[in-house]
Amino acid sequence: MSLDNLILLTGRTISQGVALEGGKASRENVRACGICTFDADDFKKLDCLVGTPVKVITDYGEVVLYSTITEEGPHQGIIFIPMGPWANQLVNPSSQGCGTPTYKGMKAKVEVVKSGKVLGAIELIGRLKEA
């Protein structure tokens, strides 16, 4: 299943803060930041279980993340990814001339990828080194 016409927001979560202090190479960091949170009604349309990997695609990139249902909803049509290496594969690097990239408000679509793997932070960013 897939969902189109979503808006991607990124930002801080307390788990993301704790995980980055606990070790960015850890699986804890993947569990805190390598996730995409959905509005409960949007998630039903995906027809999958919580934790199923999903591929999130924007005009700027794509990344595989664990799916989950938001505690900070309802926010129909919006998906949220905690700031960090995973979110930054998808954000709009353009600053519209002010120097600060546009980390919030990208158009996004989501596909369920049952066999997808969510990479660790070092492995994910390492792909940029090799590219």
Place this chain on the structure above:
Amino acid sequence: MVVKIRTVKDVSCPFCGTLCDDLEIDVDIKTDLVVEVRNGCQIGTRKYFSSNPSDHRYMKPLIKVNGEHKEVSWDEALDKAADILVNAQRPLLYGFSSTECEAQSRGVELAEMLNAILDNTASVCHGPSLLAIQDVGASLATLGEIKNRADTIIFWGSNPVHAHPRHLSRYSDFIRGYFRTDGRNDRNIIVIDPRYTHTAQIADKYIKVNPSEDYELIQAIRAVLRGSELDVKEVSGVPMDDIKELVEELKSCNFGVVFFGMGLTQSLAHHRNVDTAIRLVAELNDYTKFLLIPMRGHYNVAGANQVFTWNTGYPYSIDFSRGYPRYNPGEFSSVELLLRDEVDASLIVASDPGSNFPAASVKNLFKHPLISIEPHKTPTSAFADVILPAAIAGIECEGTAYRMDGVPLRLRKVKDPPGDTLSDKEILERLIEKVKEKLGE
């Protein structure tokens, strides 16, 4: 076994811009390990425990040889780092927000010596706020004023329950103040956000704004405040009746404050959002007292802006390539330079752009030599050519940091730095000496 403990009190927490200064840290005297943290939030507490030696803490200087990091002496590592910087045409010095002011000052000195680009993390967070404040000024106050006087608090595009966990209990919500003797019951909390955040869930009023449409909503509030009738049913997803009700609430309060976060600075209108929020706050002062404070993220990003400004005249994104400081964030911010692939070597101090910059800019960061002054393994340091292991400011060395409202506080040293680690300040001083040698100064 009896563990002998040394307790350090009134410690300022080096995590977020709230810079809580009431932490108590217990350190095992024999092992010099942090064993207990009191009064800290989850994140601050974790930061103290993460200072203990672990498999992701760097203890010795490292140089990349044949794709593997190899332990070397300080002299060898600094020599290699100085070589990289001196031989670069357009080096970037970035980070500085998670270290203390004296280290930041050394960073400015090094950048000037190298004719480099000097930038701090404001360029990816509150940079637009600084641009807006430079454009239209700002009505600011210290957090003590807010605690004692504010009866209406707006969190716009910020979620302190997650990002500044003790802000609500120390300054803005639950705390009792001189004129707010009943704490939470004496305050009206309003949250404006596209998501019903945990902060919104404990607020008195939640206004759901469409993503990236904050600018329109602020302008509509300003129009209603001036008595204009807007011929629309809603603005940015907010019904006109709700906007009118909000305006009456704001006009009739005794002392209001807007705390704003990345919801304004990182969405499409960037500094224009903040420009107009500042103007709204100024106009509200025709009716009552109203202020605004940016919710700064890193504990000393405000300090980095202060130190860079008193040294160069500018708070971030400074270009020394002509031998004097020039400022134009749209051109000289780290992300913009990296996107254009202008940077040919980088020195990253206490920061992790690998995690926090958009992928396209990280790709170009990794193309060129990279030096990382960093206590822990991060997606930036893991790919650095030279790693200079740092002591953590506020835990293993002293210093000064600026809280989000511009109040400087002293950071305490609670334990000795582990292994061969040195403070950021000392590393930068040694690096400056090496660079001077190579430049023949």
